[in-house]
Amino acid sequence: MxxxxxxxxxxxxxxxxxxxxxxxxxxxxxxxxxxxxxxxxxxxxxxxxxxxxxxxxxxxxxxxxxQEGFKATGTVIATEMLPVTAQATGLQIQTILVDEGQSVLGGQVLARLNGSLLQAQLTQAQASVAQAEARVAELRAGSRPEELNRAEEGVKIATAGVAQAQSDLELIQKRVQRNQTLEAEGAIARDRLDEILNQARIQEANLQQAKARLAEAQSQLTQLRQGPRTEVITQAEAQLQQARGQVQLIVAQLQQTQVIAPASGTIATRNARIGAMSNASEPLFTIIQGGQLELELMIPETQLREVQPGQVVQITAENNPDLSLNGQVRTINPVVNDQSRQATVNVMLPANSSLKPGMFLQGEIITRNTxxxxxxxxxxxxxxxxxxxxxxxxxxxxxxxxxxxxxxxxxxxxxxxxxxxxxxxxxxxxxxxxxxxxxxxxxxx
Incomplete structure (x- = not known):
C-alpha cells in the first residue's frame, strides 16, 4: 500500500x-x-x-x-530509437515488407530496392572471371603438342624463307657485278645499272626480314618448349583476381538492395514508399530497439535526493483507468533545468501493447517501504x-x-x-x- x-x-x-x-x-x-x-x-x-x-x-x-513515495508526470519515449537507412543510394524502392507497430528481428529484410541493373553487371563480371580463369589454366598447363608442331613447322618455313632470300640476293649481286662492267665499257646506260642496284638493295631488305621471321619463329618454339614465363602467368593471375574482385563488389552492392533491420525491436515509423528513390540521408524506418519503452518523468530538484536507480514506480494513466503497471527507475539526469528547476528521471516500462511513444502518464516513485x-x-x-x-x-x-x-x-x-x-x-x-x-x-x- x-x-x-x-x-x-x-x-x-x-x-x-x-x-x-x-x-x-x-x-x-x-x-x-x-x-x-x-x-x-x-x-x-x-x-x-x-x-x-x-x-x-x-x-x-x-x-x-x-509504500511511501511521490507522484510525477511524464511522457513515454523509446529507450533506443534506431534509424534504418538504405546503404545503396539512387535505387528505386521496389518492395516494402513491414509496417508500423510490427515486431522485427535483427537481420530481417524490411524492404527491397530495384537491383536489375546491378544484376546485369554481375552477369558480365562473372563472364570476365570465367575468361580470366581459362587463360590462367591455359598458361599453367603449358604448351600442347599441336602448338609445338605448328611452331616447328613455322621455323622450317622461316628457314626456307631465309635460304630463298639469301639465294635471290646472291643472284642479284652477280647481276650487279656484270652490269657494272658493262656500264664501265659503255655497253649499258647508267640508268640501267641504277635499276639493278636498287633491286639488290630490296633483296637485302627481304633477306633481313626473312631472318627476323626466322628468329621470331625460333623464339616462339623455344618458349613453347620451355613453357610460359613466370611473369606472364603472374600477370594473368592478377587479371583473374581483378575480375573476381569486381564480382564481389557487385554482389555486395546487390546485398545492399535489401534494407536490413540492424537489431530486433518494433517498427516505430515507416517513411519508405514504393517507387521512391533511396537516399542515405533519410531513414526509411525507425525501430524501437528491443521494443523497450520508458517513461521520462520530470522531478522537482527538491525531491531528486529521494530518487535512486532501481526504485519501483507505479504507472497509471488518467484517460485509461485500466492501465496499471510497475516500472523501475533506470537513470537520473544530473542536470537540473534552470527554468523549471526540474530534472529528468527515466523509468523502464514493462512490455505492454497499450503503451505508445508520446503517451502522457503518471508515475508514483516508491521511495521507502515500511x-x-x-x-x-x-x-x-x-x-x-x-x-x-x-x-x-x-x-x-x-x-x-x-x-x-x-x-x-x-x-x-x-x-x-x-x-x-x-x-x-x-x-x-x-x-x-x-x-x-x-x-x-x-x-x-
Missing part, C-alpha cells in the same frame, strides 16, 4: 472525521427516534433484562507493507486530534474500547494505526457505533 504525501493524507483524514461525525449524528438521531417509538420502548427493557448480545462482525489488524499496522477505515470511531477509537474483542464475547493513534490513509479504504493495536487484534467492523466498553457481543461470520 502506498502512503500518500502528508498534505493529502491530512485532507483525507479531515474528510474521514467529517464522515464519521455525520455517521454518529445519524446514529444518535436513530436512537432518539427509537426512544420515541412505543414499540421499541417495549423491546428495550427486554434486551436489558435478558442481556442479549449485540451482533457484530470482526476484522483483524494486519501488519502491512506501506511495515505498519492497518485496519479498514470503517472500523474507526472519532476521538480527538490524531486519535480515534476502536472496539477490540476480549476473549470470545466482550469488547474493549481502545484509543488508537491514526497515521496515514492508504489505498483500498484502509488506514495506518501508529499506536494502540497489535497485529492480529480482532476489532469490530460492523456495529461499533452501538457498543459500550465491556459490552457483550455476538460475533457474526
Amino acid at each position: 502506498i502512503r500518500p504525501a502528508s498534505w493529502s493524507g491530512l485532507w483525507k483524514k479531515r474528510r474521514l472525521w467529517i464522515g464519521l461525525g455525520f455517521g454518529l449524528l445519524i446514529a444518535g438521531a436513530s436512537f432518539r427516534l427509537l426512544a420515541q417509538n412505543p414499540a421499541h420502548e417495549e423491546d428495550s427493557p427486554a434486551i436489558a433484562q435478558t442481556g442479549e448480545a449485540t451482533p457484530v462482525t470482526l476484522v483483524a489488524a494486519e501488519l502491512t507493507t506501506i 511495515q505498519g499496522i492497518t485496519i479498514p477505515t470503517a472500523a474507526l470511531l472519532p476521538a480527538t486530534g490524531q486519535q480515534a477509537a476502536v472496539f477490540v474483542l476480549q476473549g470470545e464475547s466482550r469488547v474493549r474500547r481502545q484509543t488508537v493513534t491514526v497515521g496515514e490513509l492508504l489505498g483500498g479504504d484502509r488506514v495506518e494505526i501508529v499506536e494502540g493495536l497489535n497485529p492480529g487484534d480482532r476489532i469490530v467492523l460492523d456495529g461499533a457505533p452501538y457498543l459500550k466498553d465491556g459490552e457483550q457481543v455476538a460475533v457474526q461470520s
Whole structure:
C-alpha cells in the first residue's frame, strides 16, 4: 500500500472525521427516534433484562507493507530509437515488407530496392572471371603438342624463307657485278645499272626480314618448349583476381538492395514508399530497439535526493483507468533545468501493447517501504486530534474500547494505526457505533 504525501493524507483524514461525525449524528438521531417509538420502548427493557448480545462482525489488524513515495508526470519515449537507412543510394524502392507497430528481428529484410541493373553487371563480371580463369589454366598447363608442331613447322618455313632470300640476293649481286662492267665499257646506260642496284638493295631488305621471321619463329618454339614465363602467368593471375574482385563488389552492392533491420525491436515509423528513390540521408524506418519503452518523468530538484536507480514506480494513466503497471527507475539526469528547476528521471516500462511513444502518464516513485499496522477505515470511531477509537474483542464475547493513534490513509479504504493495536487484534467492523466498553457481543461470520 502506498502512503500518500502528508498534505493529502491530512485532507483525507479531515474528510474521514467529517464522515464519521455525520455517521454518529445519524446514529444518535436513530436512537432518539427509537426512544420515541412505543414499540421499541417495549423491546428495550427486554434486551436489558435478558442481556442479549449485540451482533457484530470482526476484522483483524494486519501488519502491512506501506509504500511511501511521490507522484510525477511524464511522457513515454523509446529507450533506443534506431534509424534504418538504405546503404545503396539512387535505387528505386521496389518492395516494402513491414509496417508500423510490427515486431522485427535483427537481420530481417524490411524492404527491397530495384537491383536489375546491378544484376546485369554481375552477369558480365562473372563472364570476365570465367575468361580470366581459362587463360590462367591455359598458361599453367603449358604448351600442347599441336602448338609445338605448328611452331616447328613455322621455323622450317622461316628457314626456307631465309635460304630463298639469301639465294635471290646472291643472284642479284652477280647481276650487279656484270652490269657494272658493262656500264664501265659503255655497253649499258647508267640508268640501267641504277635499276639493278636498287633491286639488290630490296633483296637485302627481304633477306633481313626473312631472318627476323626466322628468329621470331625460333623464339616462339623455344618458349613453347620451355613453357610460359613466370611473369606472364603472374600477370594473368592478377587479371583473374581483378575480375573476381569486381564480382564481389557487385554482389555486395546487390546485398545492399535489401534494407536490413540492424537489431530486433518494433517498427516505430515507416517513411519508405514504393517507387521512391533511396537516399542515405533519410531513414526509411525507425525501430524501437528491443521494443523497450520508458517513461521520462520530470522531478522537482527538491525531491531528486529521494530518487535512486532501481526504485519501483507505479504507472497509471488518467484517460485509461485500466492501465496499471510497475516500472523501475533506470537513470537520473544530473542536470537540473534552470527554468523549471526540474530534472529528468527515466523509468523502464514493462512490455505492454497499450503503451505508445508520446503517451502522457503518471508515475508514483516508491521511495521507502515500511511495515505498519492497518485496519479498514470503517472500523474507526472519532476521538480527538490524531486519535480515534476502536472496539477490540476480549476473549470470545466482550469488547474493549481502545484509543488508537491514526497515521496515514492508504489505498483500498484502509488506514495506518501508529499506536494502540497489535497485529492480529480482532476489532469490530460492523456495529461499533452501538457498543459500550465491556459490552457483550455476538460475533457474526
